[in-house]
Amino acid sequence: MIATDPAFRAALDGLELIDHPVQLRLRSRDFYWYSPILKAELDGKAADLIVVPRTVDEVVRVAAACARFGVPLVVRGGATGNYGQMVPLQGGVLLDMARLDRTLCVERGRGRFEAGVRLGDADVLCQKQGWELRMFPSTRRQATVGGYVCGGAAGVGSIRYGQLRDAGSVLALKVVTCEPVPRLIELRGVDIGKALHAYGTTSIVVEVELALAPAYPWVEIATAFDDFAAAAHFAQALGESDGIFLKLDSLMAWPLPRYFERGGAITLERRYVEDRAITPLYEYTWNHTTLQALKVDKTVTYLQTIFPLGANVEALIASHEMFGEEVMAHAEFQRRQGRTNCSSLQVVRYSDEARLWEIVRGMETLGIRLSNPHSYILEDKGARVLSADLQLAFKREADPQGLLNPGKMSRWTAA
């Protein structure tokens, strides 16, 4: 195969390369195994060669080599995605960004990071200067800045600051094109959409400039309700309370909290502190909810859904009543288009694929739309058509051979 071609290896001379089969297998995976469907499709997929760049120049060299030799190139951040975003479908090079991890600046509401900086490290560093990340995924400790903007959409903080795609969240992306002579492009404003949430299919994100929030002394609170509908209305009202400054507003139906018990009362109130020995509350939320359930029960999987604006609480309660404990309701409240809405990562007692899609069709009758977590296809994730067109056009320009994360962008595959 081309990745072991001596001429190709020579082009990468002096770079850190890894080709041990165990490493290739382990590092080519993310958390797609939450989905039995993706597990069947993606198990065994692996890169042929891992390259670990330490500078942007080294990234440029790898991109140039892949373009010249026609080798697929997939970028790996913290590999905390849930849809196989970084799983190489056609082998080739896996570009592991773990060592491209310098913080370039933190100042007055903005921070600029190399793509491989871990979000938790970035956040702690910002906090020392009185700032914090506006939002982060529940995988904050492992996930990287680059991986988040390429594969994520929202997170802890979205109840106040909205989505990653909202103007003002991501201030700039520096990307490397995949061409024989790669270009370095600084994307700002609407152009950020060319690479944001594109799974690295359009270019290689090497630097990320994020808007920061002033650091806040957070408090973690858990509250129990006897009734799901009452809890759902409370979560919505809390999310609409402009005077209560929130970082997270999560709703879990029973029996989900049972998976979280750690020998204490479920209700909680404590000051948030950075401490590796304590599981932060956010590690029970977003898609960590599913992970916590999977730790206890390997047979569950999950759905990911978007709720109708202005009627989300009603839809949430109706779906809870429709499916009961088969689909354990779990909603993450967040700002969307200036309104308090929720999306949901429901934990599902899995029987088979047919039943899963039946559940999805049932949800659709309630106005709840799927953002399919059982697909590795970019366009199945509710990416807006505007971004999809922009990204396809940019890919034609920046990756004319279609080498970047091949098989993930269906519009490119179809074209």
Add this chain to the structure above:
Amino acid sequence: MIATDPAFRAALDGLELIDHPVQLRLRSRDFYWYSPILKAELDGKAADLIVVPRTVDEVVRVAAACARFGVPLVVRGGATGNYGQMVPLQGGVLLDMARLDRTLCVERGRGRFEAGVRLGDADVLCQKQGWELRMFPSTRRQATVGGYVCGGAAGVGSIRYGQLRDAGSVLALKVVTCEPVPRLIELRGVDIGKALHAYGTTSIVVEVELALAPAYPWVEIATAFDDFAAAAHFAQALGESDGIFLKLDSLMAWPLPRYFERGGAITLERRYVEDRAITPLYEYTWNHTTLQALKVDKTVTYLQTIFPLGANVEALIASHEMFGEEVMAHAEFQRRQGRTNCSSLQVVRYSDEARLWEIVRGMETLGIRLSNPHSYILEDKGARVLSADLQLAFKREADPQGLLNPGKMSRWTAA
């Protein structure tokens, strides 16, 4: 009159008293003269005696003396109100809080102040510790903390943090009752509504605990549009952009900006700095808009209106088209019930009272409701019925003789 009664004066022995007629006249006024209607009603109203307490104990002594002698008692903050909130209708004592001005604490998101602390001073002090006021009126430099919570509703910052009455904005009020043996009561939670926005009719607010926001390096930006409708849609979209952290989102129709010109271009972008020599952008907004217009044209007055949720931009544009330059459109965007809405302080070319109410009726056909700025009556200001009932009940308990700011609470007067 009782305020000059030797026995009453003896009860106030040792307190700072002022009874010079010029001082009595000047200090009994606020900015009600923006309204030709209030001007006719309130000109000449004045207290009989001013007391300037330096401690809460001194406030208690004044309250006790007024209760024993049946003397009306009105509290004066910065006297920046626009509805005669602090104008004594029945003479008596004016309690000038200017020297009750200690900052009691600033820590981790909360600040506690004596009522007479000026908002600008409080804000600067908080900023030194990395915090800032969540919201303040455009009269920030003069207005006091106590006056704001008793007579204000929202302000600069409301586009992000909502209204003063929203849970989490005001954390506590310490009040003194008007009884022969006054009580000191700490109000928290829903009880805050007993004194919040009550014009000092229910009790005397002596301490205020406010939620603080992390300090932010603000930038002032002014932008010109050719078309009012485009500007209105932009202001709404900006206010709904969760990723853009705003402090102020104000919309002014031409010719309002002409009143503001200071020999330069109208468009502006500069870092906000505390500097007495520079007029901050917020001193052209909220009801400073009207003041800036009045400085140039003494014949204008204003309206104050609330817009329909979800249809506010359409109503704004329709009213601009209905009245043109007679009613110069001016909107302050803010969060209300979790949504981006606006209220308006329209500058009106005044002809007579009949025409003013005709304009109001025209507005009402567009779904725009008046929060009457030409009335000194508390209940005419859109106070919610819930608060009105709570306040009436609390007044019965804390001011059984009805001595506090008499004539302002219509429910009391009627009962």
